[in-house]
Amino acid sequence: MKNSWKQWNAALLILMSATILAMWLFIHKFCNGDGREGGSDKHEWSLMQVIESRNGNQAIRDLQFIDDEEYHIVAIPNLKGKTTWVMLNPASPPYYKQWGDNFSITQEQFERITRTRHTISTVEEALRSHLSEGE
DSSP, X not given: OHHHHHHHHHHHHHHHHHHHHHHHHHHHHHOOTTSSOOTTHHHHHHHHHHHHHHHTTOOXXXXXXXXXXXXXXXXXXXXXXXXXXXXXXXXXXXXXXXXXXXXXXXXXXHHHHHHHSOOOHHHHHHHHTTBOTTO
């Protein structure tokens, strides 16, 4: 009788451990918050901050592309003469991540970005809203 009690306790402990592990995996994989941020959101913003801190003092005249890990980022000259960084393929909400001031792009620059990089549709629409007047 005493031996079967130990076996029952061991089986219950294994079942509880497996349940807790399954719940943790489910929450980690499928619960991405309220739609405004997700599991990898903090990592993506951190990456944008690191790129800004490394390259923020550069004054650029044209687009520059940076690939970091699996992310593609474009540097765009902004209206204040500095650089604005846009992540072209964020994996979690918000699906548009910009670091820096407002900017304007030409149709040719827009096509270069969308043609040469891994741009998701949300970013394309946001970039389209920055097209210069008359473009």
